[in-house]
Amino acid sequence: MKQNKAYLTIKKTTPKKRDAQKRITDFNPTYYIFNKDEAQNQSLRCLKCPVDVLKGMTSEFSFCRTGCPLENKIPLWIEQVKNGNIKEAFKYSNETSPFPEILGMVCPQDVLCQGACTITQTETGSVTIGAIEVYLNEQAFKMGLIPDYGQKIEKTTKKVAIIGSGPAGMSCATFLLRAGIGVDMFEKSDRPGGLLTYGIPNFKIQKDVILRRFNWMQEAGLNLHLNTDISNSKQIKNMLDNYDAIFVALGAPKSKNANLKNEDAHGVYHVMDILKHAQKRVFQDFYEAILEDKNIVVIGGGDSAMDAVRTSVRMNAKSVRCVYRRDEHSMPGSRKEVINAKEEGVIFEFNTAPKEVIVNEKYNVKGLICQKTELVEVKGQKRKKLNVIQDSDFVLECDIIILALGFDNFIFPWYDTAEINTGKWGEIIVDENKRTSNRRIFAGGDSVRGADLAVTAAADGRKAAYTIISDLTQ
Numbered sequence: 001m002k003q004n005k006a007y008l009t010i011k012k013t014t015p016k017k018r019d020a021q022k023r024i025t026d027f028n029p030t031y032y033i034f035n036k037d038e039a040q041n042q043s044l045r046c047l048k049c050p051v052d053v054l055k056g057m058t059s060e061f062s063f064c065r066t067g068c069p070l071e072n073k074i075p076l077w078i079e080q081v082k083n084g085n086i087k088e089a090f091k092y093s094n095e096t097s098p099f100p101e102i103l104g105m106v107c108p109q110d111v112l113c114q115g116a117c118t119i120t121q122t123e124t125g126s127v128t129i130g131a132i133e134v135y136l137n138e139q140a141f142k143m144g145l146i147p148d149y150g151q152k153i154e155k156t157t158k159k160v161a162i163i164g165s166g167p168a169g170m171s172c173a174t175f176l177l178r179a180g181i182g183v184d185m186f187e188k189s190d191r192p193g194g195l196l197t198y199g200i201p202n203f204k205i206q207k208d209v210i211l212r213r214f215n216w217m218q219e220a221g222l223n224l225h226l227n228t229d230i231s232n233s234k235q236i237k238n239m240l241d242n243y244d245a246i247f248v249a250l251g252a253p254k255s256k257n258a259n260l261k262n263e264d265a266h267g268v269y270h271v272m273d274i275l276k277h278a279q280k281r282v283f284q285d286f287y288e289a290i291l292e293d294k295n296i297v298v299i300g301g302g303d304s305a306m307d308a309v310r311t312s313v314r315m316n317a318k319s320v321r322c323v324y325r326r327d328e329h330s331m332p333g334s335r336k337e338v339i340n341a342k343e344e345g346v347i348f349e350f351n352t353a354p355k356e357v358i359v360n361e362k363y364n365v366k367g368l369i370c371q372k373t374e375l376v377e378v379k380g381q382k383r384k385k386l387n388v389i390q391d392s393d394f395v396l397e398c399d400i401i402i403l404a405l406g407f408d409n410f411i412f413p414w415y416d417t418a419e420i421n422t423g424k425w426g427e428i429i430v431d432e433n434k435r436t437s438n439r440r441i442f443a444g445g446d447s448v449r450g451a452d453l454a455v456t457a458a459a460d461g462r463k464a465a466y467t468i469i470s471d472l473t474q
């Protein structure tokens with residue numbers, strides 16, 4: 001077989017970015033979408049690793065498909081993009097993924113599909129899978145193509161309730177609708193999309209992209225109930241009486257605390273409150289200045305911390321610092337987000353641990369006492385140990401502190417009524433088919449895994465949908 005060596009001669013390119021000084025003045029997208037030439041050119045670099053032979057192979061070999069939690073058939077749609085056949089590419093892309101154009105924007109590809117790409121270890125680097133995925137779907141939408149939500153098949157009499165409209169719920173609804181199963185979705189917020197809408201800033205994903213998917217689903221029969229909190233046992237009993245199955249996709253809604261002295265002072269916020277507030281301002285629901293002209297310190301090193309620092313910059317903060325306990329190399333989030341934040345003027349305080357919030361007489365934040373840290377090798381352990389350096393205290397003066405330290409599960413009181421078992425972290429226990437201890441209730445996403453990625457939530461939603469379809473159609 002003739003080997004494709006185009007990856008050696010065609011340079012890897014990523015989507016162009018807006019100039020940092022311009023993009024910090026608004027919440028519009030950071031990246032441009034590939035044009036046709038860019039997408040086709042980058043598609044030429046794909047080696048076309050065979051998708052079915054490699055399915056499930058994870059040990060010594062890694063390929064794009066094994067790195068993608070949805071096991072998307074990536075080489076198939078890349079080949080179609082290369083040939084200029086958007087219709088076929090769209091079909092393959094949407095077959096396994098419930099919202100590929102969204103995941104192409106929000107997935108940390110460097111640790112997923114692109115991290116596993118066969119040519120990722122070469123000097124030229126991986127195929128830019130996520131950017132091609134976004135391009136082909138946006139191109140298809142421009143051509144008037146609409147995703148399959150079972151529009152053309154006969155509906156069954158079966159009905160499923162989905163609690164939560166984030167990525168897990170959206171994914172489950174997609175595959176149920178495709179099978180002709182009715183879906184009622186319940187969302188406590190005023191807009192659908194969960195974390196995609198209120199937890200990821202507009203400059204990473206614009207909300208009309210998410211609402212577009214909901215519009216199509218509603219046109220195909222989805223009953224979406226917004227501002228509807230499912231929080232008590234009576235509601236669950238009613239659901240069990242009126243639906244054939246329930247899918248729980250409530251996320252991990254509890255922000256972690258830092259357990260610092262004075263952490264409840266005025267001016268200390270959890271990251272989700274800030275991100276939601278910023279997004280509501282983008283929606284023009286209201287105007288309230290929180291971060292303007294303030295010195296901000298964000299504690300944390302993951303993607304939520306990067307979202308918070310970049311949001312603060314756009315809210316005209318006077319200064320924005322990120323405090324992270326380990327070194328830059330150990331940061332858990334996406335590398336490109338750290339680069340974006342630096343370009344936008346964020347100052348990083350690495351090897352720095354927060355110790356105490358300083359307050360004034362009105363209990364307002366005045367600063368943060370920090371300590372320097374060091375990482376030390378421990379024999380037999382991969383992860384270095386973190387030591388706090390004695391007498392290294394120093395003060396970061398600030399007006400606002402944002403805690404971006406991750407999220408915990410919340411045990412809803414109705415879990416007992418529904419006979420759903422939970423684990424020691426409050427996570428819902430499911431089997432490999434996403435079934436809980438109650439045969440008719442399924443769960444997925446962060447409510448099962450703890451805080452994780454949109455794409456893993458999407459994979460859970462799809463798996464649960466397949467199990468429900470199998471249960472209801474036998």
Ligand code: SF4
Pocket residue numbers: 067068069070071072074097100103104107109112113114129130133455
């Ligand atoms: Fe890559 Fe995410 Fe798309 Fe899978 S869903 S191919 S991991 S960008």
